[in-house]
Amino acid sequence: MDHRAEPGARLLLTRPEAASRRFLAACEAAWGGPIPALVSPVLAIRPVEVVLREDPAALILTSENGAARAVEMGLRDRPAWCVGPRTAAVARAGGLRAIEAGPNAEGLLAAMLAARPAGPILHLRGQHARGDVAARLRAGGLEARELVAYRQEARPPTPEARRALDADRPLVLPLFSPRSATLAQGWASRAPLHVVAMSPAVAVAAAPLGPASLDVARAPDGLAMVEAVLDRLAWPSPGLRGGAERIR
Known part of the structure; x- marks a missing residue:
């Protein structure tokens, strides 16, 4: 693709450092x-x-952070039902038998309820999680439990980001989870924010930011987010080429 950036616009990436750098590299490559x-x-x-009270027969990993914690906890060489390719890759690299079971929790639930793996199955999750995965699997007759293995602590903007938020230069802000969108509400912004949300749920959480524009990626995955961000950055005018749904 041949793009030029909208004059003055900058990309503000709020995922953890490594994930943000990977996403930026993917955007720049495209x-x-x-x-x-x-x-x-x-x-x-x-x-x-954490203390494991029993040895799980299989794991549920809904983020790469959960996959990393599984490896740190020594939970290798067992099936791991994973959301998304990145989570599966981290799990596989750590010695787990990763099963990529869809791009989101709904896809994972459907796959597991169809396959009906033997338990006990343990969902390693963060302190803040959505989807009630273990409870819904139990309702479907599977032996599933959950364990909080990490927490997501709010961080203030870096000094450079704070200056950007206080300035007039437009910022394109990709948001990948409702939790991130909610935390971003604490980052008061004078700059016009052009939000790109990974899903409708993220868009709902981002609405209180009062963005100048709000787009939702066509699918809840990294490729669609790259496409939607490039749509938003496209110059002379941001035009949708199938990468996002315009909310405002």
Whole structure:
């Protein structure tokens, strides 16, 4: 693709540092050149000390953070039902038998209820999680439990991001989870915010930011987010090419 950035716009990336850098690299590869960007994680991942009361027959991993914690806890060489390719890749690299079971929790639930794996099945999750995965699997007759293995702590903007938020230069803000969108509400902004949300649920959580525009990616995955962000950055006018649904 041949793009030029909307004059003055910058990308504000709020995922954890490594994930933000990967996303920026994917955007720049698709864009065909550098994109002005700031990285300022809105949360930090902190491990929670846990005690396993039983040895799980299989794991549920709904994020790469959960996959990383499973490896740290020594839970290798067992099936791991994973949301998304990145989670599956981290699990596989750590010695788990990763099963990529869809792009989101709904896809994972459908796959597991169809396959009906033997339990006990343990969902390693963060302190803040959506979807009630273990409870819904139990309602479907599977032996599933959950364990909080990490917490997501709010972080303030970096000094550079704070200056950008206080200025007039437009910021394109991709948001990947309702939790991140909610935490971003604490980052008061004078700059016009052009939000790209990964899902309708993220868009709902982002609405209180009062964005100048709000788009939802066509699918809840990284490729669709890259497409939607590039749509938003496209110049001379942001035009939708199938990468997002315009909310406002």
